[in-house]
Amino acid sequence: MRSVRSGAALQTFNIVGIGVPIQITKAGQTDLGGALFALAEDKDNMYADMDLRELLAIRGNIGDCLAVTYVSELTDGGNEVPFSKSNIHIHHVQFDTQASDGVISGFSFEQSVRPYKIVDPQLTDAVNPGDTVLALTNVTKFQPGVWIGIGLGTDGIEIRQITSINTLASTVTISQPVNNSHSINEWAGTEFVQYPWLPHVELDNVFFHDHVNGVHGWSHGMVGQLVIEPEGSTYHDPVTGAQIKSGAIADIHTNNPLIPGVIDGSFREFVLWTINDHTPVEATLNLRAEPWADRSLDPALRFSSNSPQGDPFTPIFRAYAGDPVVIRNINVGQGTNVLRIEGHRTFWEPRFTNALGISSSPIDAIHSTVSEKYTLVLEGGAGGPNHIPGDYIYHDGENRRFPKRGMGHSPRATQRGGEPPAITRSWQYSRSKSDLPHWRAAP
Numbered sequence: 001m002r003s004v005r006s007g008a009a010l011q012t013f014n015i016v017g018i019g020v021p022i023q024i025t026k027a028g029q030t031d032l033g034g035a036l037f038a039l040a041e042d043k044d045n046m047y048a049d050m051d052l053r054e055l056l057a058i059r060g061n062i063g064d065c066l067a068v069t070y071v072s073e074l075t076d077g078g079n080e081v082p083f084s085k086s087n088i089h090i091h092h093v094q095f096d097t098q099a100s101d102g103v104i105s106g107f108s109f110e111q112s113v114r115p116y117k118i119v120d121p122q123l124t125d126a127v128n129p130g131d132t133v134l135a136l137t138n139v140t141k142f143q144p145g146v147w148i149g150i151g152l153g154t155d156g157i158e159i160r161q162i163t164s165i166n167t168l169a170s171t172v173t174i175s176q177p178v179n180n181s182h183s184i185n186e187w188a189g190t191e192f193v194q195y196p197w198l199p200h201v202e203l204d205n206v207f208f209h210d211h212v213n214g215v216h217g218w219s220h221g222m223v224g225q226l227v228i229e230p231e232g233s234t235y236h237d238p239v240t241g242a243q244i245k246s247g248a249i250a251d252i253h254t255n256n257p258l259i260p261g262v263i264d265g266s267f268r269e270f271v272l273w274t275i276n277d278h279t280p281v282e283a284t285l286n287l288r289a290e291p292w293a294d295r296s297l298d299p300a301l302r303f304s305s306n307s308p309q310g311d312p313f314t315p316i317f318r319a320y321a322g323d324p325v326v327i328r329n330i331n332v333g334q335g336t337n338v339l340r341i342e343g344h345r346t347f348w349e350p351r352f353t354n355a356l357g358i359s360s361s362p363i364d365a366i367h368s369t370v371s372e373k374y375t376l377v378l379e380g381g382a383g384g385p386n387h388i389p390g391d392y393i394y395h396d397g398e399n400r401r402f403p404k405r406g407m408g409h410s411p412r413a414t415q416r417g418g419e420p421p422a423i424t425r426s427w428q429y430s431r432s433k434s435d436l437p438h439w440r441a442a443p
């Protein structure tokens, strides 16, 4: 694979499409048709634990070369896509449009995959580093010259070219030895796709999504974000400080500016999808919602974590007052959406300053429509310019999704019968430094 320039880092992401129920509300409303992009290394935990089923946020730095493989563990027989195929379509980065777009049009190559367990064979013998022969349950689909993925659905997946086939022995010989160990029963075959993505400039946050079921699959979870960080950045769990490979909430450690004069070094990051047109709950944040119907009837307590319902089910983002905060927002929906963070302003164009060098276009609500993306820097950081600690609600500002003066359900929400407006709450600042011992200003 070509790198963008010498010295660029190669980052590998082995992504697997998984079909799993996703719990949307604390009360247990669940999307039984849920589907997610998962890193192969996280897949087993996500199958096992409902709480870990989250949208995929991955990161790269300007100039990196991102090597993505995609395979599918979705199943046939679904209501929307009875014959399962899926893919990943990326925006904004540089890629080969004929083979890495995800979209298959005109003379482009096929870039979607069938679920490998339906159409590909399994290893009948373990494979060790250095081996060049694969024993398989079936070899009839292969031809010399085609490329085979070995270890489909695992993080050890590797791609080789078939040079010859022995039908009697049910083996194939590959042109180069494998580097990894593969155990018996691992899957090997042609249902994989590789997408090299080249983010060569400050692209900020980038939408990627399945392009077979299109907008219909988005609301079930077949969406993700690739966030492009400043050169030399590393990404960390805000609580443990450990480096992380994915996740919506991260600390970005860097000595390079994201936005000169606005974010000049390390910052806290929240990857946030406003994701709508969904069943069983129409409006969600990162596939979670806190419907008013599930909250206290006492209007004084409805939005309070001191209510019997406690904290909301939507993600809670924490920072110290004054910390630099960057929200990476994409609107995943088929219409408009409004994102509002109470007590804070952000900037329509964070890299734009006027002739006096003053940041322009401060706003307190972001209106966006299908696939629009924003990198939102909080003016003054967490707690605003006065660095006031406290809990702040963030929410969908659209009336049918979040009645603004809700002393009860808004008429329109009630009319939609059973579709509760999402509280989509809460933005929470830690009041005590001891809660987050691992935040560091720079690596």
Ligand SMILES: [Cu+2]
Pocket: 089, 091, 207, 209, 371
């Ligand atoms: Cu798109």
